Amino acid sequence: MKKIAFIGAGSMAEAIISGLVTQRVIQPANIFVTNKRNDDRFNYLAEQYGVTTTRSLQPLLQDADLVVLAVKPKDILETMQSIKGYIREEMLLLSVVAGVHTSSLEGIANKQFSIVRAMPNTSATVGKSATALAANGHTKESQLQTAITLFETVGTVAIVEENQLDAVTGLSGSGPAYIYYLVEALERSAETIGLDSQTAKQLILQTLLGAADMLQKSPKTPAVLRKEVTSPGGTTEAGLKELQAHQVQEAFIACVQEATEQSKRMGDQISKELAKYVVPQ
Numbered sequence: 001m002k003k004i005a006f007i008g009a010g011s012m013a014e015a016i017i018s019g020l021v022t023q024r025v026i027q028p029a030n031i032f033v034t035n036k037r038n039d040d041r042f043n044y045l046a047e048q049y050g051v052t053t054t055r056s057l058q059p060l061l062q063d064a065d066l067v068v069l070a071v072k073p074k075d076i077l078e079t080m081q082s083i084k085g086y087i088r089e090e091m092l093l094l095s096v097v098a099g100v101h102t103s104s105l106e107g108i109a110n111k112q113f114s115i116v117r118a119m120p121n122t123s124a125t126v127g128k129s130a131t132a133l134a135a136n137g138h139t140k141e142s143q144l145q146t147a148i149t150l151f152e153t154v155g156t157v158a159i160v161e162e163n164q165l166d167a168v169t170g171l172s173g174s175g176p177a178y179i180y181y182l183v184e185a186l187e188r189s190a191e192t193i194g195l196d197s198q199t200a201k202q203l204i205l206q207t208l209l210g211a212a213d214m215l216q217k218s219p220k221t222p223a224v225l226r227k228e229v230t231s232p233g234g235t236t237e238a239g240l241k242e243l244q245a246h247q248v249q250e251a252f253i254a255c256v257q258e259a260t261e262q263s264k265r266m267g268d269q270i271s272k273e274l275a276k277y278v279v280p281q
């Protein structure tokens with residue numbers, strides 16, 4: 001990677017920039033960044049990471065072999081219309097914008113080009129994202145490899161078909177929120193059983209980290225690991241009975257299904273909106 005241009009300088013862009021700089025994938029000055037209007041953000045990113053900031057599209061996109069699109073879905077139309085004249089055949093557009101299909105991006109630009117869509121999650125901030133990538137038909141193997149290299153600086157990467165990205169969004173894109181929700185419940189439970197919040201926080205966090213480590217390092221399935229904690233007639237069994245009575249597993253399954261459906265609905269709505277701006281062939 002000789003030069004990367006980031007369009008959008010928010011939290012997702014920063015997480016990736018931080019990964020690239022920390023792991024020395026590219027010279028920081030060769031990371032060009034733009035945003036809409038926030039100068040403080042520019043100063044912060046330049047000072048913190050040594051990146052080059054600009055609001056001129058020419059220096060931003062000229063010679064960039066990789067352009068990372070990291071704006072909100074509502075800003076995608078304006079962004080694509082402003083950059084479409086700069087899209088070159090050898091350029092890879094890497095979009096983290098949720099719900100915007102590669103066909104919409106090509107349609108607005110009125111040209112066919114290489115696009116990889118990514119669905120990372122917010123754990124990219126600490127280098128632990130579970131990211132899935134989907135490439136369109138014009139993407140070369142070497143370009144997909146570049147996208148993989150980039151996202152491996154902020155966690156793990158899986159390759160999927162584009163039509164699986166809604167499922168990825170429902171499972172791992174939104175996933176950190178489900179875990180935080182569970183932790184909120186455990187923290188509330190600590191109050192009711194008389195543990196002080198500091199002690200409870202420490203116990204919950206280490207329990208979570210330990211369980212994640214076991215899942216990663218042990219060859220045993222989650223069900224087997226669960227059974228190993230559960231002594232017959234013991235405390236875990238008593239607790240799990242309550243979770244079963246409240247159909248907690250079913251609730252999680254419904255949660256992921258509904259998030260996936262919502263991703264599809266949002267994607268369909270964005271595609272319909274953007275179709276109005278697709279230049280007819």
Ligand SMILES: NC(=O)C1=CN([C@@H]2O[C@H](COP(=O)(O)OP(=O)(O)OC[C@H]3O[C@@H](n4cnc5c(N)ncnc54)[C@H](O)[C@@H]3O)[C@@H](O)[C@H]2O)C=CC1
Nearest residue numbers: 008009010011012035036070071072073075096097098120
């Ligand atoms: N938060 C999450 O868990 C995940 C978010 N995403 C996606 O990442 C994308 C970015 O999200 P955040 O970083 O949280 O957003 P953010 O709101 O923090 O940053 C958006 C950036 O885009 C810039 N921008 C907007 N219009 C622009 C334009 N016309 N030209 C140049 N810059 C422009 C803004 O100035 C801002 O710097 C979103 O599309 C979101 O769907 C993807 C996966 C997970």
Ligand SMILES: O=C(O)[C@@H]1CCC=N1
Nearest residue numbers: 098121169173174175
């Ligand atoms: O909640 C959302 O719509 C976004 C997509 C994945 C995570 N956050």
